[in-house]
Amino acid sequence: MHHIVIVGGGAGGLELATRLGDALGKKNIAEITLIEKSRTHFWKPHLHELAAGSVDLDIHELDYLAQSYWHGFRYRIGEMTGIDREKQLVYVAPYIDDEGNEVTEARSFYYDTLVIAVGSQTNDFGTPGVSQHAVALESTAEADRFHRRLVNAFLRAHAQSTPLRPEQLQVVIVGAGATGVELAAELHNATRDLVAYNLDRIEPDKHINIHLVEASNRILPALPTRVSDAAHKMLTKLNIQLHTGIAVAEVMDNSVRLANGVIIPAELVVWAAGVKAPQFLTQLGLQTNSINQLMVKQTLQTIDDPKIFAIGDCAACAWTSHPGKWVPPRAQAAHQQSNHLIKELPKWIRGESLRDFHYRDFGSLVSLGEYTTVGNLMGNFAGGNLWVEGLFARYMYISLYKLHEMALHGFWKMALTTLSRFISRRTVPHVKLH
Numbered sequence: 449m450h451h452i453v454i455v456g457g458g459a460g461g462l463e464l465a466t467r468l469g470d471a472l473g474k475k476n477i478a479e480i481t482l483i484e485k486s487r488t489h490f491w492k493p494h495l496h497e498l499a500a501g502s503v504d505l506d507i508h509e510l511d512y513l514a515q516s517y518w519h520g521f522r523y524r525i526g527e528m529t530g531i532d533r534e535k536q537l538v539y540v541a542p543y544i545d546d547e548g549n550e551v552t553e554a555r556s557f558y559y560d561t562l563v564i565a566v567g568s569q570t571n572d573f574g575t576p577g578v579s580q581h582a583v584a585l586e587s588t589a590e591a592d593r594f595h596r597r598l599v600n601a602f603l604r605a606h607a608q609s610t611p612l613r614p615e616q617l618q619v620v621i622v623g624a625g626a627t628g629v630e631l632a633a634e635l636h637n638a639t640r641d642l643v644a645y646n647l648d649r650i651e652p653d654k655h656i657n658i659h660l661v662e663a664s665n666r667i668l669p670a671l672p673t674r675v676s677d678a679a680h681k682m683l684t685k686l687n688i689q690l691h692t693g694i695a696v697a698e699v700m701d702n703s704v705r706l707a708n709g710v711i712i713p714a715e716l717v718v719w720a721a722g723v724k725a726p727q728f729l730t731q732l733g734l735q736t737n738s739i740n741q742l743m744v745k746q747t748l749q750t751i752d753d754p755k756i757f758a759i760g761d762c763a764a765c766a767w768t769s770h771p772g773k774w775v776p777p778r779a780q781a782a783h784q785q786s787n788h789l790i791k792e793l794p795k796w797i798r799g800e801s802l803r804d805f806h807y808r809d810f811g812s813l814v815s816l817g818e819y820t821t822v823g824n825l826m827g828n829f830a831g832g833n834l835w836v837e838g839l840f841a842r843y844m845y846i847s848l849y850k851l852h853e854m855a856l857h858g859f860w861k862m863a864l865t866t867l868s869r870f871i872s873r874r875t876v877p878h879v880k881l882h
Contacts, residue, residue, distance in 0.1 A: 460782030473520030623721030
């Protein structure tokens, strides 16, 4: 039986494993195995809400083991460390639990077809102090760690008898892409919700400052100027301090030093500037680019090995409708590439030729929390380039997550889960308090 191994259970990898499991695994046409180092899945574009405490991890996470049982694929825990292309083996490191105990030993898995979907991680560009003093929102663990620090900072500030130090309740977010901008707006709302729970010694407008630092000359530099301008106007209205056209030179214990020498006191620092694929991809004997992405053909097969495919943030695929550009590292790209392989891999198993993948940009939406959502809808979806803002844009933003849930669970389970969350939302605090 043909064995398809998928490494990485993010948006693209998990959707692919789920739907191939339903189409091929349950019918014994192929054996589908998903290798993932985490136990649970959380949609990465929502990490900023988890960090702010706007969503609860327990409600939105999905258990890989349960998903594999329901949808006809096998889940194997562990982190990929390398491959043997001649023997067609994927090597996986031992899985060690939080107490330092070995749960699974180092293993290898045979593949007939390998799909690498390990996503991306934050690129600190070698900036001193980032790894020691900043939080990168790369995982649920990091987002949850930031939120605990945030709540503790507010409890500390409320309880202490001495005046606040310069860095207390000051937050610096480095990188004003979608993640940084959305986090800034979400934190503005969440911090005020926190104070409302009897932390009345803290005056939000007086004591809380959120700084957003961007090396480009405008926030949201990858998006159309109109989207950037609208977000800039809203963040300014929320009194979020914007620092554009300036890079960060160093992250220190209780402050951030900018390239122009200005020092911003900060108790909490989030690094959201730039992405790169994991370093281990450069050691597989496959061609990679300057940010460690695997170079792939239009069929999503790696340039060096037709049995190995790559999708999502870890793949460098040419954007055919924009010569000289690459498919951007976005959730919608991973979703489209997953959909493409769901149709093409059964043909690959039968020995048929593969169609090329063509990315379609449906636009970009940026959520500014409860205040508004702004963006543009493009391509076939809107028949051009349509500016959207407000409630309609908010519904469109939410629908992106619903499409992901529907790919994993089907329509009815997605609808019932959404209803359940809506009801439970009325009986819990609007912000997570621990």
